[in-house]
Amino acid sequence: MKGFILSFRSEFYKTRKTLGFWGSIILPLAITLLAFVAIYTKSDKFVNMQPMMLWVQFSMISLGSMGTLLLPIYTIFVAYSVNNVEHKADTWKTLFSLPISRWTVYGAKYFYAFFLLFICMALFTLLNIGFGNLLGVLKPELKFNEYHMEKELAQVFFKLLLSALGILSIQFLFSLLWADFLKPMGLGFVATVVGVILATNGWVYAYLFPYSHPMAAMKSMIKEQHGPASHLDIDIFTKDVYVSLIVAAVVFVAGYFIVRKRSIK
């Protein structure tokens, strides 16, 4: 456990000045700020909106952009950036000759990539809640303070986080195996486009394709309700999320053995 914590801290130390790390802060900040500015400047258009719908409208700017393309692309980028630090510096041989178990080194790196995604999603949640409430204060005519959906927002972003883990494991392995930018990013991008098309067209087996999961997660997030909706009921553990978790676990474990089997360059 000590080795894991040391390796994890080292990952932070190494990447704290890279775009991979700052991306997890800048991305949610930029999108939620954009949403805030959009609603603030066009507030007259939203004055008559119900508080719940107002929150939905506001948060859908983040959720919509993340759920479609941004989350898979950002996940691909995170997986690439944490491994690229080592490819660029030619440090795999040093990392694997440290007196720390190889599982620990590999695991800490993967969990650091997960941590960056987590930070990104947590910030999306916090910033949506923060900016929503700020809008309520700055524009009291918008009835943001008459409805609260902190829990639901946290649930939705948590669901999105889980739905991206399958992609994370696959891309993490690709980025470990290939030092160049184009192969993992190119493959990931093509797979994402295919995934979005499959999920949008409602292909019945889209839930089995990891790159469809963020989109599928968005589509399956609201529990079916009867009667008029007075609140949102979020369904986190849908079948696409389960598949994402299974793919993540299997590829994570298999990835270690694939990397172990391959010679350290």
Add this chain to the structure above:
Amino acid sequence: MVIQTEGLSFSFGSQAVVKSISLEVPEGSIYGFLGPNGAGKTTTIKMLLNLLNPSAGSIRIFDMDLQSNRISILKQIGSLIEQPAIYHHLTGRENLLNRAMLLQVSEQRVDEMLNLVQLTAAAGKKAGNYSLGMKQRLGIALALLNDPKLLILDEPTNGLDPNGIIEIRELMMRIVKEGKTVFVSSHLLSEVEKMATHVGIINHGKMMFQGTISELQNINQPQIYIETSSSVDAANLLKRHHIAIGEIEEDHLLVPFTSKQQIGDINNLLVQNGITVFGINKQHKDLEKLFLDITKSN
């Protein structure tokens, strides 16, 4: 023995890269691991660091089996393999601090290492902007950070200017004085012969020679250097008298030395047959030549 391997072999697919090598590296030695490029040196080193798994054979380091004592052995090893592994976006000091964090070494040790490799002044500069020599020195500082008992350096002087080579050589000699062992690979004997106590010569994955520097000198057979008016005529004449010729050049020839008397006999024979002898003397091949002969004989 600090390093002891038996029948160590490695293959990339069907291509055997290292063939049954038995290394013996004594404690407190500077062991020069020599061989031309592509001889299998780096592959052997990667096996010693458990980065590659041998196809056959065993590795014992500090009298412990490497496979079953990986972590406790690696704790006592510092290594620099090929180009130094340095994060270019971090400063020299940050590179050391990052490794110090992983090895749980104090910040004070980081500053000591910077001082040792004379990088204190450049410690705050991004490592990507370092010269090749500075990167190499930073690589050595990283390898020495955990105060290792065994230092494994793969071609540490690659790309360095003569001053840099001398600095690294002096550094290694200082380290050995502290009771540590240095295992250093090179493709040039001249680079290590001034400091190595032991030498292993590898070519095409096979160990061609292993022993002390003086043992290497001992297999270096003396020769008679003969400079005459005509090397070809002299060589033909000696051959007719059943004297083996080692080497013929335009201006001289070499004959294996057997005794002092033989030098006199050859001199008489040449003079009596009308060949002018400008010079004749006993000499040793230099070690570099010997190294080339050993690696060529495979």
